[in-house]
Structure formats: C-alpha cells, structure tokens
Amino acid sequence: MRFLRFGTPGSEKPALIDTDGTLRDLSGEIADLSGAMLDPMKLTELAKLDTNLLPAVSGNPRLGPPVAGTGKFICIGLNYSDHAAETGAIVPPEPIIFMKATSAICGPNDAVHIPRGSTKTDWEVELGVVIGRTAKYVTEAEAPGYVAGYCTVHDVSERAFQIEHEGQWTKGKSADTFGPIGPWLVTPDDVPNPQNLPMWLTVNGKKMQDGSTNTMIYSVAFLVSYLSRFMSLQPGDIISTGTPPGVGMGMSPPRYLAPGDKVELEVEGLGRQQQTITQD
Template identity: 75%
Template sequence: MKFLRYGEPGQEKPGVLDTKGQIRDLSGKVSDLSGPALSPDVLAKLVDMDIESLPLVSGNPRLGPCVAGTGKFICIGLNYADHAAESGMAVPPEPVIFMKATSAIVGPNDDLVIPRGSEKTDWEVELGVVIGHTAKYVSEAEALDYVAGYCTVHDVSERAFQTEHAGQWTKGKSCDTFGPTGPWLVTKDEVADPQNLAMWLTVNGETMQNGSSKTMVYGVAFLVSYLSQFMSLHPGDIISTGTPPGVGMGMKPPRYLKAGDVVELGIEGLGNQKQVTRADV
C-alpha cells in the first residue's frame, strides 16, 4: 500500500493512494503517519481496509513528507562502490554514518532552497527505509521485521560545507529543504526486493544518475541490524541508504545546482519527486 501525507506545511493529513491513483483521506483511521501508526499491527489493519470506502480528496493538494514525527534521519555515506570511486574515496570497511537534521525534511515537490554562501549544492537520489517499531540489538536475519516501508529520499548536499570546512559532514547535509521525502511510504508487501530497485535523477531534463539499489555495498537488512547495535531505532526514524554514481561533485569539471534548475528523481515503485531550486534570501 502507498501511504502519504497531504496539505499545507504543518497541517498535513494522512492519506492513501487508491487503485486509480487518487488520494483517499485516512484521518478517520489514524491521526497521522507517525509513531504508533507505523507499527506492524496497525499497518496490517490499514492494508486490509477497504480503500474505496474512504473519503476522496479533491483537487491536487500539496504532498508533504510521507512520515511525520521523525526523530532520527540517519544517512549512510559511500555505500555504492562506484559512487565512492567518483568521490575519490575508498569503500569503507564498515558503514559511514552521519545525521541529517530533521528540520531539513520537506515534501517531495517543495522548492529546494540553495543556502546563503553556497556554490556547491549537489544532488543524491537515495532509498529511504522507515522504521516501524523499536529495534535494538537486532540480527540481520530479523532486521526487515522492524521496517514499516520504503520511500524515495533526496539527500541534497552542499559539498563545500560538507568537506571543505573543518568538522563533520552533517552541516553540509542539513540545510533547510535538503531532505525531500516521499511522495509515498510504500509498505513492505509491495517491495519484493529492496536490493533490486532502479533509481534515477535528472537536472533540467538531463539524466545524471541511473543506477540500482542492487549495487549497494551494505544492504538494507545489514544496515538496520548494524545501526541497532549502536542506537535504538524508533518508529518514524528514516535511514537514507546512500546514492549511486552521477553526482555533480564527481563530474569533470564538477557541476552544481543553481537557482532555477529543475531536479526530478525517482525509485522504482516508490514514486517520483520534482523540485525547483531557488536561492535563499
């Protein structure tokens, strides 16, 4: 099933996509797509309901982030060998972990704001994993039992902030609007294999990234298990699992986003995003 959130920022309501691609209002069933609503028991009941009986949402409302109340936005760096190569870095012996501020999370089609002083704002299409119930010290074999579903994530990065300033990567990843998420939270039953999903991204209609989650170094089950050894993963937490090659930093010469550019991206079965870039004022 494809769950979503719609409405103006801060006023989103939960919804679900019906078989005709129309939005049905879900607020009579759950207050929002967060916390308890993401548990296996609740999701199972929602998946079994009669979608056509839910109120039809008219018009073409804005789509918000597909998950509410995210406590942790955990990102994995250099998780595709060919992307590590284009970045001039070695494949890490263990996953590279960094955090993206939750204040960066926006809807899939909201404007992408280039921050003040930025000259190297870059793109990265990534598979997002949404946690459904608390995971701590879980094995790789049982890790996917703790996943509510999957979504498309745009891990926008400011490369100068990330790598040319002293300190950690987080400040180059956490600018406002640097975490478009959605359009949908797709439940596990609709994703036969998270390690075999086509991924793509274009800038102004030109293909930049054309890859697949099958080339990940560390797969979804391993990452959920690995992270749970160091921190508890809670419902609504998002793991952004890395990007395939084709980012602007890896081009010769490098190429970055400027105001007015249009970025489109998507993942097989998980939906597409479209952002227009503008400068912060």
C-alpha cells in the first residue's frame, strides 16, 4: 500500500492511493501518518478499508513528506561499495552514522534552497526506511518487523560545509529543504526485497546516478539492528541508507547544483521526486 500526505506545509492531511491510482483522503479515519499509526499492524488495518468510501482528492495538490512527527533523521555514510570507490574512501568496517536535522525535511517536489555561502551543494538519491514501532536491541532477524515502510529520500549535501569546515558532517547536511522525502510511504508487503531496488537521479535531464540497493554494504535489516544498539528507534524516525555513485563531488571536475537546475530522482516502486534549485 502507498500512503502519503497532501496539502500546504504544516497542514498536510493523510491519504492513500487506491488500486486505481486515485488519491483518497484518510483524514476522516486518522489524524495523521505519525506515531502509533505507523505501527505495521495499524497500517495493515488501514489497507483493509473500503477505499471507495474514502473521499477522492481532486486536482494535483502539493505533496508533503509522507510521515509526520519524525524525531530522528539518521543517515548512513559511504554505504555503497561503488560510491565509496568513487570518493577514494575505504569501505567502513562499521556503518558511518550522522544526523540530518529534521528541519531539513520537506515535500518531494518542494524547491531546494542553496544556503547562503554555499559553493558545493550536491545531490544524493537514497532509500529511506521509516520506523513503525519502538526498536531497542533488536536482532537482524527481528528488524524487518519494526519497519513501517520505505520511501525515496534526497540527501542534499553541501560539501564545503560538510568536509572543509571541520567537525561532524551534520552541518553540511541540514540546511532547510535539504531533506525531500516521498512522495509515498510504501509498506513492506509491496517491497519484497529492499536490497534489489534500482535508483537514479538526473540534473537538467542528464543522468548522474544510476545504481541499485544491491551494492549496499550494510543491509536495511542490519542497519535497523545496529542502530538499535546505540539508541532506541521511534515511530516516524527515518534512516537514509546511503547513495550509489554519480554524485557531483565525485566528478572530474566536480559539478555542483546552481539556481535554476532541475533535479529528478526515483527509487523503483517508491515514487519520483522533482525539484527546482533556488538560492536562499
């Protein structure tokens, strides 16, 4: 099942897409796609609703992030063997973890703003994992049961802030609009193998990234289990699992985003994003 949220920023309503591709308003059934409603059992109950009785949403409303109330936006660095190779980095012996500010989260088609002082704003298409119930010290075998679903994530990154300004990567990852999420939260029953999902990203129609989650070093199940050793994972938390090769930083010469650029990206089965780049 594909769940989403639509409406103006801060006032989005929950919805689902029925088997005919019609957007159906869920706000008469639930307050939002957040907290306890992200429990896999709750989402299964919602999927059983008679969608013909839900109001159809007309037109092409703005889509917001498909989940609300995200407390942690956790990212995994250098988690694709081919991306690590393009950056000249060694394969990390354990996952590299950094945080992205939740204030970076925006809708999948909202404009991305280059922050003031930026000279190296870059792109990264990623598989996002949304946690559905509290996970603490879970095993790798148990981990899939804690996943509400999957989504496309654009991990926009300012490389000068990230690498040249010392300290943690977070400062280069957290500008407002640097975390487009969605368009959909796709439940695990429609993603039979998260480790075999093609993904791509284009800038102004030119393909920059063309990869697959099958080159991930650390799998979704491993990451959920691993992270739950160090912090409890709560409903609505998002894990962005890394990017395949083709980022601007890895090109010769490097190529970065500029105002007016058009970016499109997709993880197969999880929906497409498109953004216009503007200057903050």
